[in-house]
Amino acid sequence: MDSRAEKVKRLQQHYQRRDDAFKKWAANGYRYHDKPAHDPMPDDLVDLRCEATTRAGTPCKRKDIYQNGRCKFHGGLSSGAKTAEGKARQLTEYRHWQEKQRMRTNKIAQKNAHNEW
Numbered sequence: 001m002d003s004r005a006e007k008v009k010r011l012q013q014h015y016q017r018r019d020d021a022f023k024k025w026a027a028n029g030y031r032y033h034d035k036p037a038h039d040p041m042p043d044d045l046v047d048l049r050c051e052a053t054t055r056a057g058t059p060c061k062r063k064d065i066y067q068n069g070r071c072k073f074h075g076g077l078s079s080g081a082k083t084a085e086g087k088a089r090q091l092t093e094y095r096h097w098q099e100k101q102r103m104r105t106n107k108i109a110q111k112n113a114h115n116e117w
């Protein structure tokens with residue numbers, strides 16, 4: 001019997017195979033007859049659980065797990081952008097958000113100034 005870590009590794013390989021097949025299909029322009037064959041999930045990975053320790057001290061029972069082998073509650077936070085390109089994109093979006101916030105507060109201030117009459 002495999003340990004959980006080995007099962008998670010096999011789950012990641014399964015997802016990777018599927019992603020590769022779909023990328024190849026996308027490169028071909030999603031031609032109907034090149035559609036990748038259905039690759040069923042191996043039977044022993046179907047019921048793979050999250051098994052993170054919950055606040056009650058019991059293992060998590062959720063089955064809807066991501067590639068890292070954890071559910072949406074136990075996967076941890078994003079560690080942020082890694083590449084210089086990603087960091088630049090993040091900064092651009094942050095500046096955009098800041099500008100929007102500034103315009104919003106200005107609008108509220110104008111409204112309040114108008115209502116004082």
Ligand SMILES: [Zn+2]
Pocket residue numbers: 050051052060061062070071072073074
């Ligand atoms: Zn969980």
